[in-house]
Amino acid sequence: MAAKTNLLSASKCNNATSEGKAIRKLHDGGGLYLWVYAEGGKFWRLRYRLGGKEKSLSFGSYPQVSLKEARAKRDEQRKVLDADLDPSAERKAANLRKKLAHANSFEAVAMEWYNKQLHTWVPHHASDVKRRLESNIFPTIGKRPIDQIEAPELLQTIRKIEARGAYDLAHRVLQVCGQVFRYGIATGRCTRNLSTDLRGALTPHKKQHQAAVRPEELPELLRAIARYDETGDKQTRLALQLLAQTFVRTNELIGAEWAEFDLNNALWIIPAGRMKMKAEHIVPLSGQALAMLVELKEISGGSRLVFPGRNRDKPISNNTMLFALYRLGYKGKMTGHGFRAVASTILNETGFNPDVIERQLAHCERNEVRGAYNRAEYLSERKRMMQAWADLIDQMAKGENKVTSIKWAAA
Template identity: 55%
Template sequence: MPLTDTAIRNAKPREDGKPDKLADGGSLFLWVMPNGAKYWRMSYRFNGKQKTLACGVYPDTSLKEAREKREAARKLLQAGTDPGEEKKQQKREKKLAAENSFEIISREWYTKELPRWSEGHAKRVIESLEADAFPDLGKYPIDSLTAPIILECIRKIEKRGAIETGQRVLQRIGAVMRYAIQTGRAAHNVTADLVGVLRAPKVEHRPALARSELKEFYRRLAAEPIYQPTRIAMHLLMLTFVRPGELRHARWEEFDMERAEWRIPAERMKMREAHIVPLSSQALELLQQLRPLTGRGALLFPAMTDHDRPMSENTLSYAMGRMGYKGQATPHGFRALASTVLNEEGFNADVIERQLAHAERNKIRAAYHRAEYLEERRKMMQWWADFLQNHQIDGITVR
């Protein structure tokens, strides 16, 4: 006779201390153990071998649920699949999914990046992920995350008015996804599918290159017949991501080659605040190439007809137009490119903003902001220079 819930509930261990086997039919039975534990089992044959499938523990697995598992196992057998091996495979996949969860990989990425971050930035990164990403995304296998799932997570941050926080969390999720791709645990960075979906403060955007277009840009730049100081100016603008006007008016006296620094006075900065640009080894090499060409005058990039005046504000724009980038990218857009890539790669957003010389809203912080994060900025600028150099066939030399 088939088992009933009452019979199972009232079943007691045998007095002789041996397990008691209660059959339900269809090869499903219940072991009542000497200690009172009750285990669901199903016997079956596969490839001529007698086997047993564990179907749960009573009462966590009810009679109804045990029968459902029996029927599922029967269907597998009819399809030529061993239900025992199928169960083992599911366990392996579940274990692998847990090991490759978003939270696990995020913490792995965090540990890898930790040596190049300041203590304060590292604290902000992990706390933002723990507060705003792990609760919704943490348990997902990283390769199962979709754009809608991530968007729902970010929308929660936006709803509380923390728009910039939402953007930073999304950038960090994207950095984790790229790390997962690099380590072979994901195939696609779905955060790229969210470009343009999130709310953002209204800012003036200028056309900018995408990181995927860098190699083609450098190829065109190398092929274009450009006045040599102008070519060097284009490279320096990319390496330093200053505003084009700040580069055009650059003076030799502002450069300290031994300290590898370019100190731009406040009167030439948009925010009227002196600015330090750490110089990478590639930038220093370009300056050495430029010195014999324009070093006799005060300006790095004088006009061709009047060395006391800087080159025209349109010189670099016209050069990019001749290279085929009219309406697609501008010299000022190199700042946006640098900001995007550095944020995507997990650099401290405050360090990036400081190097971009954006306005500091907090007047107290602004008082000492000029040299803030200087050592981190040096490392970041060298990383950026190496990143750009890796996209050039012949390296940074532009002789």
């Protein structure tokens, strides 16, 4: 390598001007130059010859790249030249490798998989999946090439979740990672699903079912809800009562919009985009439910939402009804989802066709051999069942503790 004579100093770089030229090139030896522009910008460049042609390579701007750093970059690239390689071509190759590595990182593959699945998920589930990845996985192995991650590395990441006592979440996150690895295999980015290698390595967890009162406890709960106006607000009381009437999922209720209701035909048609199973769902409305909707229409004050929150363009919180149940003394005993469980139990016990009940619960048939889900299947039976259920709830709220009076409707 030819000897270098350093011509620049920090003070010269600081004080350098273009001296009226469009570009003034200050030499520092070994092919390193500081280009000073008339507009005031200063940029480092390395000039070199390869194959009889003069070429140059940028090192960034001054003072962001100091004189010392620029000289170190020059010396590094001179070693590349001594190996008969082109520094510019080597830089392009390195950038390409970096770009490919990023495209094959766990985070990139995961987000590609996530966006492929997005249209099949309801918004809250999509949000949960993304949050679990961003909070628990991406900070540790997100930038790693997916094909270079090893099972112990993934296990160490998952065990950080276990260390917080979140055993159920740890299993859920590992399940999501397994789906990402399977997508990586399908798209040629990796060859192994590491989640299967960790089978049995996590702390076992007991699946927690959402709390629900027993059928014999439902009458007292309904009476407590009817008295909720004494301590809470009318909108929340009606929300709980309508949830009991329709036994839809909590998210489906609080996100309801008035445009979904065909009140003339006593039907609530929940669009596919808001349903867990991504299939439009019909809820027949009893006379009692229609009366509640009349009250809710007045409370909503012109909002497009049936249950607007303080911000009239957003619905009440998921926790609104849960906290109301807490106030009524049912913490750990009942949840919004619990109304589905208790309705299913009672309706099955009273002799209704299980297929009718399942359709009303929107437990969509997943066996494609049996055909696509028909949103109106068993609709006449469902209308009869929903009115009979509403009548039973009325009787319970008024003090009737037995469910035998509904059996006539199931016949």
